[in-house]
Amino acid sequence: MTSHICTRAHHGRAPTLSLRPLCALLAALPFAALAQDAALQTITVKAPKAAVQPVGAAAADAEALQSGRASSSDTASLLRNLPGVSLFGAGGVSSLPSVHGLSDDRLRIQVDGMDLVSSCGNHMNPPLSYIDPTRVGSVRLFAGVTPVSVGGDSIGATIQVDSPAPEFAAPGQGRLLKGQAGTFYRSNGNGMGANLSATYATEQMSLRYDGSTAQSDNYKAARDFKAAGPAASNKPTQWLGGDEVGSSSYKTRNHSLAYALRSDEHLVEMRLGLQDIPYQNxxxxxxxxxxxxxxxFNLRYQGQYAWGQLQARAYHEKTRHSMNFGEDKQFWYGPAGNVPGMPMDTEGKTTGLQVKGDIALSTRDTLRVGAELQNYRLDDWWLPSGGGMAPNTFWNIREGQRDRADVYGEWEARWTPQWLSQIGLRSSHVRSNSGAVQGYNANYNMEANAFNARDRKRSDSNVDMTALARYTPSANASYEFGFAHKTRSPNLYERYTWSTGGMAMRMINLAGDGNGYVGNMDLKPETANTLSATADWHDATGEQWGVRFTPYLTYVNNYIDARRCSGSGAMSACTPANQTATTGFVYLQFANQDARLHGFDLSGFTDLGRTANWGQFALSGVVSYVHGTNRTTGDKLYGTMPLNARAALSQRLGAWTGTAELVMVTAKTRVSAVRNELPTAGYGLVNLRGSYEWKQVRLDFGIDNLFDRFYNHPQGGAYVGQGQTMAGTAVPWGVRVPGMGRSFNVGVTVKF
Known part of the structure; x- marks a missing residue:
């Protein structure tokens, strides 16, 4: 079957001849594994045992992390198999996770314990974009009722992505010297990259380096979704085919150096990170x-004491971010075509301190207490380039400040072997401010002066509370249920962007919908009340079969949605026609409204058994559903996923692992009318993955979108990837960003 599939090369992709070695490899490896089966140790399909993870947590499988690195350089994609998770489309390494209908800043996303902040009016540099998939050691998700010890400044899930823990030499080993190098190739987009890690360690010291680079050209959809032609009117030689997704190319480089010292009960680790992204379209x-x-810079301490465990962390991150028009978008503007682009720059600085302790009060009771400080500074300015964008520098946000101070306490009690409870309380104080702003010229003076005349200081006192319980009546079942009250204060772009000029508003967009947005200084914090429960049925070992069902309901007061804007500036795009438009791109202002989200996740797996000739088979699947409504207006919430499912059949035979995956998404008909969101049709995709592992070499390969099916992902956003994108109506409305067509992927990892 495999060899038959591989003989079909899609027209316009890599030539069939170049795929034949890969196809032959796909066909031959299971039989090579069969021949070696007697000599190799049996690999057993395992699922996490019940009650191993903290209350409310789920973890990504190590095998899924490894195989996912070959198919994507986007770290967020490593979460796609977790129940309740979907991904908003963005750049090639910067998609935004969505959990139970909430995304972006509504989630707390930590990278190596750091709370990183996106410093961009389009959120092009979200937290997960700062760690390459090849450096990810573990992924943990708290999707339902999030404990206060891992929550804070969010109303949704918490995602924790960590690098591998430091390794030390075993007692008597003397020193440990190890490493690995890897490379990959993906046919769709001509994606390629490499990574290297090396560790030198003694029994008390560990030094590790990680480096990676990845790049890709534009990817192609399964068929034409627009007319072929020049990328822009003044770029006649930059030709884009009808199936080519303009502005989907990228190049990224990441480096990390970690140094750790330990004694019997204490560990200190310092991590330095460096990222350089020359371009990401x-x-x-x-x-x-x-x-x-x-x-x-990330410094952490962990110590074990007679009373429990103490952890502390101090970190600092500085980002210098630049935007302009890439190679697929028009660069020269103005009547004479002599205005060169629109340079936009941001500088963000984040400094954080965390201290937390786990105190064993008794064999029954554990008390977790902690304090957190975060200091964030942002400057966002647009240098003059000529025409209407001159003679001044446009200050979008100047001397932006957002400081947060939290304290929390959490009591966990194991009343009996069957009953566990957890109650927590967090107090948070968020202060934000912005300096005086200015526009390019006098046309912006009225709005700039009105903004500057206001008191821009804001102070929010927020309280989070969670109550959870777990009941384990037998070795075959466990039940979790709980309530959470959570709060998030607005980010600086939601509060302090100020101009209703059409061009300025089109530069502010956190949704990828092609519309323009302006801030609202009077926004209140979002407060969410969530009820969630999880029923987990499984065999006594937790390794043969399991089913998990999680329904949830969330009410959000002062949900930061959007309304059609109104304004009276000299260049305001907030016209009467904008108020009533049912087609085309529109202009909106962030606004507090009330929302409701409800849905469920259903996941499960089963061991199908083992045969001597074909190895072990397992079946797994996930079904997720969420429905979001704006209770104030009756509109639907933007970007929620329709009913979707994944099913995977896997085979393990000696050193061979193979997986066939079916992805199914129903039609999206519930759309946000205020944003003129576009519906999408339902679709199904088939993906194949395989790996073969020798003692020091691992080969990963796969075919994404096996049958080259055309589809529009419901969270892919509006297509504005080419042409005169600075202008409001020069880019066609009504075109979705299509999903990727068929891609052959291969990766090799060598350990030394």
């Missing part, structure tokens, strides 16, 4: 990233 944003340089 965006098919659903009017601008492209033309540079993103980040420096990170």
């Amino acid at each position: 965006y098919p659903n944003q009017r601008m492209d990233m033309t540079g993103n340089d980040s420096h990170q």
Whole structure:
């Protein structure tokens, strides 16, 4: 079957001849594994045992993390198999996780314990973009009722992505010297990259380096979704085919150096990080990233004492981010075509401190207490380039400040072997402010002066509370249920962007919908009340079969949605026609409204058994559903996923692992009318993955979208990836960013 599939090369992709070695490899490896089966140790399909993870947590499988690295350089994609998770489309390494209908800043996303902040009016540099998939050691998700010890400044899930823990030499080993190098190739987009890690350690010291680079050209959809032609009117030689998704190329480089010392009960680790993204283009944003340089310092301490465990962390991150029009978007503007682009720059600085302790009060009771401080500074300015964008520098946000101070306490009690409870309380104080702003010229003076005349200081006192319980009546079942009250204060772009000029508003977009947005200084914090429960049925070992069902209901007061804007500035795009438009791109202002989200996740797996000739088979699947409604207006919430499911059949035979995956998504008909969101049709995709592992070499390969099915992902956004994107109506409305067509992927990892 495999060899038959591989003989079909899609027209316009890599030539069939170049795919034959890969196809032959796909066909031959299971039989090579069969021949070696007697000599190799049996690999057993295992699922996490019940009650191993903390209350409310789920973890990504190590095998899924490894195989996912071959198919994507986007770290967020490593979460796609977890129940309740979907991904908003963005740049090639910067998609945004959505959990139970909430995404972006509504989630707390930590990278190596750091709370990183996106410093961009389009959120092009979200937290997960700062760690390459090849450096990810573990992924943990708290999707339902999030404990206060891992929550804070969010109303949704918590995602924790960590690098591998430091390794030390075993007692008597003397020193440990190890490493690995890897490379990959993906046919769709001509994606390629490499990574290297090396560790030198003694029994008390560990030093590790990680480096990676990845790049890709534009990817192609399964068929034409637009007319072929020049990328822009003044770029006649930059030709884009009808199936080519403009502005989907990227190039990224990441480096990390970790140094750790330990004694019997204590560990200190210092991690330095460096990121350089020369470019990352965006098919659903009017601008492209033309540079993103980040420096990170992360120091942590962990100690074990007679009373429990103490952890402390101090970190600092600085980002210098630049945007302009990439190679697929028009660069020269003005009547004479002599205005060169629109340079946009941001500088963000994040400094954080965390201290937390786990105190064993008794064999029954554990008390977790902690304090957190975060200091964030942002400057966002647009240099003059000529025409109407001159003679001044446009200050979008100047001297932006957002400071947060939290304290929390959490009591966990194991009343009996069957009953566990957890109650927590967090107090948070968030202060934000912005300096005086200015526009390019006098046309912006009225709005700038009105903004500058106001008191821009804001202070929010927020309280989070959670109550959870777990009941384990037998070795075959466990039940979790709980309530959470959570709060999030607005980010600086939601509060302090100020101009209703059409061009300025089109530069502010956190949704990828092609519309323009303006901030609202009077926004209140979002407060969410969530009820959630999980029933987990499984065999006594937790390894043969399991089913988990999680329904949830969330009410959000002062949900930051959007309304059609009104304004009276000299260049305001907030016209009467904008108020009533049912087609085309529109202009909106962030606004507090009330929302309700409800849905469920259903997941399960089963061991199908083992045969001597074909190895072990297992079946797994996930079904997720969410429905979001704006209770104030009756509109639907933007970007929620329709009913969707994944099913995977896997085989393990000696050193061989193979998986066939079916992805199914129903039609999206519930859309946000205020944003003129587009519906999408339902679709189904088939993906194949395989790996073969020798003692020191691992080969990963796969075919994504096996049958080259055309589809529009419901969260892919509006296509504005080419043409005169600075202008409001020069880019066609009504075109979705299509999903990727068939891609052959291969990766090799060598350990030394």
